[in-house]
Amino acid sequence: MKTKTVLTEQDVAQLLVVAKEIAHQRQWAVSICVVDDGGHPLGLLRLDDASPLSAYIAGEKARTAAVGRHDSKFYEDMINSGRYAFLSAPHLQGMLEGGVVIRHDGQCIGAVGVSGVKAEQDAELARLAVETVQQAISPDT
Numbered sequence: 001m002k003t004k005t006v007l008t009e010q011d012v013a014q015l016l017v018v019a020k021e022i023a024h025q026r027q028w029a030v031s032i033c034v035v036d037d038g039g040h041p042l043g044l045l046r047l048d049d050a051s052p053l054s055a056y057i058a059g060e061k062a063r064t065a066a067v068g069r070h071d072s073k074f075y076e077d078m079i080n081s082g083r084y085a086f087l088s089a090p091h092l093q094g095m096l097e098g099g100v101v102i103r104h105d106g107q108c109i110g111a112v113g114v115s116g117v118k119a120e121q122d123a124e125l126a127r128l129a130v131e132t133v134q135q136a137i138s139p140d141t
Contacts, residue, residue, distance in 0.1 A: 004107075012043040028125065029048065032126075060113065097119035
């Protein structure tokens with residue numbers, strides 16, 4: 001039987017706090033969603049002035065990254081390169097940049113999705129939150 005690393009409540013809270021702090025520093029009104037490796041929501045934060053739609057999109061970006069095991073930009077790039085048939089892929093609704101996979105020991109354990117600013121800024125914020133928390137969990141990586 002295999003053992004599996006999972007995100008804890010503390011990990012999720014830390015991801016949301018770090019992302020919120022960065023967003024406030026940059027004055028970005030965004031929504032941030034953390035999901036487990038199956039794409040199930042573990043935490044959602046919609047900052048002041050972030051649109052209601054951004055909360056939904058952040059969740060879908062995170063879900064796409066987690067179940068697809070790739071950052072959501074991977075799918076956006078695939079479609080933009082002409083593989084339009086991928087638009088019909090089941091259960092992947094957030095094929096926009098801004099969903100970032102969380103890995104531990106090479107395995108996907110979840111993802112963070114951000115929505116509300118430019119796509120590359122969404123992804124940057126998600127990536128910075130993931131990197132910060134991963135360093136706290138595994139200082140050697």
